[in-house]
Amino acid sequence: MDTRQEAATVSRTGSRTPTFPFTALVGADELTSALLLSAISPEIGGVLVRGEKGTAKSTAVRALASVLPEQRVASECRFGCDPDRDEDCPDGPHEGAATTRPARLVELPVGATEDRVVGSLDLRRALGDGEAAYQPGLLAEAHRGILYVDEVNLLHDHLVDVLLDAAAMGRNTVERDGVSISHPARITLVGTMNPEEGELRPQLLDRFGLTVHVAASRDPHVRAEVVRRRLEADLDPAGFAARFADAEAELTARLAVAREAVRRVALDERTLRTIARVCAGFDVDGMRADIVTARAAAAHAAWEGRDHVTREDIRAAALLSLPHRRRRAPFDAPGLDEDLLDRLLDEEPEDDPPGGGEEEPDGGDQPDEGPGEAPDADPSGPAPSSTSSDDQPQTGPQSSADPTPDSPDESAEAPESPPSPPAGAQPTPTGTAAATEPYRARRLELTGVGAGPTGRRSPALTPRGRVVGTHPAGHEPAGSPVHLTATLRASAARRAARTGPARVTGDDLRHAVTRGREANLVLLAVDASGSMAARKRMAEVKTAVLSLLLDAYQRRDRVGLVTFRGTGAELALPPTSSVDAAAARLAEMPHGGRTPLAEGLTEIARVVARERIRDRNQRALVVLVTDGRATAGPDALARAQAIADAWGHTAETVVVDCESGRFRMGLAADLAHRMGAEHIALEQVAASGLVEIVTDRTASRRSAA
Structure with missing residues (x-):
C-alpha cells in the first residue's frame, strides 16, 4: 500500500488498520455506482443508503475515502480550503504554503449536538480572553471530504436539515452566541439506515440527491465470495489490502480524471x-x-x-x-x-401541431428519429459485476441496475386482504379487513411535564425549546445549552460582591432550562375478537388505528402493537420507531373468536413495565381500542374489571369505544372509568369529528342562552 492510501485509512481515533478495499466489494454494484457518482460531483447532494442489516453499507462508505484523490490544502486554513480556488474563506486569502493530504472521512455520531456539527462559540477563548471566537465543527472538518452519518434516520430532524442544507449550498452559516460566520463546506454527504428502525420523512428523503436500496444477494456463489473475502481481510488486513492496491490506484486515477471531465460534459x-x-x-x-x-x-x-x-x-x-x-x-x-x-x-418529442401551435426551441436542429429507429437498450453499458476474478472486480457506475425490490405502485393504504368467502359459505372464525384512507387524528397527549426524547406530542423539558429557567454550574443535564445572559449576570453579581477573579469563570456558567415537547411510546392495543368482526366495523377500526399511526409518525413517537383475540394476547409488534412496520402488521391482523380482554390488559401492562425499565424517561400512552366485552375464560368480565381496577399508574390510557348499534351496554365506558382513562367513541378519533362535537356543544349552549 502506498503512503497516500495508508494515510487515507487513518481513522479519527488514530487507528492504522487498513480499511476493506473499495474494489474488493462484491455484489454491491448499485451502491458503488451511487457513491462514485456522488464523489465525482458532490453537487448531486449526497447518497442515502437504505438496506437491511449486514449488507456492508458502512464498509462501502469507509472504503470510498481510501480511493478519493489527494487534496492540496492551505497550511494555515482551519477549513482545509484549496489554495488554488477562491472559496470565500474566513481564513483567506490563502497566500502561504500549501500541503497535500488525503481526503477526509468524518463520521457523525447519532448523539451529536448542533453545536458540534455547525461549530460554536469557543468557550475557552470567550472566558479566558473575552473574545467571541468561532470553534469549527464537523462540517468544517469534512470540507472537501465525506461526511458519513450512520443510522441517519435516528438523527434529529433539525440536524438532518442542517446537513442537507450544507450539502446543497456548499457553505455553513452560523449566527448564534455572538458568532457570525460563513465558511465553505463542500461535503459528500452519505447516510445509511435500516428501514426496520424507522423511515426518514418524505421532505428529508427528497433532499438526498441519490438513494440506493441494498439487500443481500440470494445467489450462493456471490454470498460465498463475500464470506471468503471478509475472512481473508480479517485474517491478514495488510496483505488483503496489498492484493487490491493496483485496482485501488487505478480507480483513484479514474476518479480524478472524471472529476475534471464532468465540468466539460455537455447537456444539450x-x-x-x-x-x-x-x-x-x-x-x-x-x-x-x-x-x-x-x-x-x-x-x-x-x-x-x-x-x-x-x-x-x-x-x-x-x-x-x-x-x-x-x-x-x-x-x-x-x-x-x-x-x-x-x-x-x-x-x-411530439411534432408541432399542424397550422401552428406552441413552438419548441431549436426544434429544427434536432431531427426526430423514425418510429423504428429508437436506440437499443443498453447499447454500451458495461456488464454486471463478476466475481469470477478476485483481482479484477467490476466496481463503478453501471448503466443497468438490479430491479428495486420495492413495488413502485404501493400506496399508503394497507395491502389487499384475502378475498372473502363466497355467499352462502360456512363462515370462518377469523378473517381480515382492509383499512381505508387514513384521516387526521385528534391530538392525544400526556398530562404533566416529562423529560423524554425530543418530539411533538407531550410537554417536556427538552434540549431545545422555550427557555423557562436556568441550571447553576454543575447541576445541568447533559446537552443543555449555555445561557449566555444568565452567565454574564452571575459573573457581574460575583464581581459586585468582590469575590473571585474579575473575569468569567466556570462557576459562573448557567445552562438554560428549555421546555418543548417530547416523543412518547404509543402502545396501540386492538381488540380483534369476534364482537369486532363485522367487516365494515373492523375496517373502520383499522382505519382509525392507521390514522393514529400516521399521527405517531408525525409526532416522532415510538409505536407498539398488541392484539388480543381467541384465548390470548400477543405483542404483534415490539415498540419501534418504524411506523411502517406497524402499518404492515395492522394490515395483516386477522380478527374473530372470543374476547380475552383480561389477557389483553395483562399483556399491555407487561409491555409498558418492560419498556419503562429500558428507558425511564420515555412515557407511555396506551390507546386501547375495544368494545369492552370480555368472553374468554371463566369470569372473563370480572377478571378484566379487577385488572382495570388495579391498573394504577401503569400508563396514561385512552379507551376508544368501538361499540355500535342502537342499544349499547356501555362496557368500554365502564372500563375507562375503572382504569382512570379518557373515553372517546371511535367516531371521535378523527380531528374533524372532534371539531363537530365542540361546534355542536357550542351551538347548543348559545341556543340555551
Whole structure:
C-alpha cells in the first residue's frame, strides 16, 4: 500500500488498520455506482443508503475515502480550503504554503449536538480572553471530504436539515452566541439506515440527491465470495489490502480524471427535455429531481469517458435519483417502474401541431428519429459485476441496475386482504379487513411535564425549546445549552460582591432550562375478537388505528402493537420507531373468536413495565381500542374489571369505544372509568369529528342562552 492510501485509512481515533478495499466489494454494484457518482460531483447532494442489516453499507462508505484523490490544502486554513480556488474563506486569502493530504472521512455520531456539527462559540477563548471566537465543527472538518452519518434516520430532524442544507449550498452559516460566520463546506454527504428502525420523512428523503436500496444477494456463489473475502481481510488486513492496491490506484486515477471531465460534459436541449419528460412521467414533486438527474447523468458520462450525455447515462441517473422521490405519503414504499422508465426514455418529442401551435426551441436542429429507429437498450453499458476474478472486480457506475425490490405502485393504504368467502359459505372464525384512507387524528397527549426524547406530542423539558429557567454550574443535564445572559449576570453579581477573579469563570456558567415537547411510546392495543368482526366495523377500526399511526409518525413517537383475540394476547409488534412496520402488521391482523380482554390488559401492562425499565424517561400512552366485552375464560368480565381496577399508574390510557348499534351496554365506558382513562367513541378519533362535537356543544349552549 502506498503512503497516500495508508494515510487515507487513518481513522479519527488514530487507528492504522487498513480499511476493506473499495474494489474488493462484491455484489454491491448499485451502491458503488451511487457513491462514485456522488464523489465525482458532490453537487448531486449526497447518497442515502437504505438496506437491511449486514449488507456492508458502512464498509462501502469507509472504503470510498481510501480511493478519493489527494487534496492540496492551505497550511494555515482551519477549513482545509484549496489554495488554488477562491472559496470565500474566513481564513483567506490563502497566500502561504500549501500541503497535500488525503481526503477526509468524518463520521457523525447519532448523539451529536448542533453545536458540534455547525461549530460554536469557543468557550475557552470567550472566558479566558473575552473574545467571541468561532470553534469549527464537523462540517468544517469534512470540507472537501465525506461526511458519513450512520443510522441517519435516528438523527434529529433539525440536524438532518442542517446537513442537507450544507450539502446543497456548499457553505455553513452560523449566527448564534455572538458568532457570525460563513465558511465553505463542500461535503459528500452519505447516510445509511435500516428501514426496520424507522423511515426518514418524505421532505428529508427528497433532499438526498441519490438513494440506493441494498439487500443481500440470494445467489450462493456471490454470498460465498463475500464470506471468503471478509475472512481473508480479517485474517491478514495488510496483505488483503496489498492484493487490491493496483485496482485501488487505478480507480483513484479514474476518479480524478472524471472529476475534471464532468465540468466539460455537455447537456444539450434534447437531453434536458428527455430528463424533464422522465421526471414528469413519474409525477415527482418539485424540480429537485430534474436537477439531480441532470447532474448525475453528467457524472456518469464523465465516468464513462464521454463528453456528452447519452440515453444510458440518463437511465443510470434516474434509477438512483427518482425512487425515493416517489414516496409521498408516510407509508409509501420507494420504488421505480423500470419498464415505464424505458418507455419514457424511448418516447420521441411530439411534432408541432399542424397550422401552428406552441413552438419548441431549436426544434429544427434536432431531427426526430423514425418510429423504428429508437436506440437499443443498453447499447454500451458495461456488464454486471463478476466475481469470477478476485483481482479484477467490476466496481463503478453501471448503466443497468438490479430491479428495486420495492413495488413502485404501493400506496399508503394497507395491502389487499384475502378475498372473502363466497355467499352462502360456512363462515370462518377469523378473517381480515382492509383499512381505508387514513384521516387526521385528534391530538392525544400526556398530562404533566416529562423529560423524554425530543418530539411533538407531550410537554417536556427538552434540549431545545422555550427557555423557562436556568441550571447553576454543575447541576445541568447533559446537552443543555449555555445561557449566555444568565452567565454574564452571575459573573457581574460575583464581581459586585468582590469575590473571585474579575473575569468569567466556570462557576459562573448557567445552562438554560428549555421546555418543548417530547416523543412518547404509543402502545396501540386492538381488540380483534369476534364482537369486532363485522367487516365494515373492523375496517373502520383499522382505519382509525392507521390514522393514529400516521399521527405517531408525525409526532416522532415510538409505536407498539398488541392484539388480543381467541384465548390470548400477543405483542404483534415490539415498540419501534418504524411506523411502517406497524402499518404492515395492522394490515395483516386477522380478527374473530372470543374476547380475552383480561389477557389483553395483562399483556399491555407487561409491555409498558418492560419498556419503562429500558428507558425511564420515555412515557407511555396506551390507546386501547375495544368494545369492552370480555368472553374468554371463566369470569372473563370480572377478571378484566379487577385488572382495570388495579391498573394504577401503569400508563396514561385512552379507551376508544368501538361499540355500535342502537342499544349499547356501555362496557368500554365502564372500563375507562375503572382504569382512570379518557373515553372517546371511535367516531371521535378523527380531528374533524372532534371539531363537530365542540361546534355542536357550542351551538347548543348559545341556543340555551
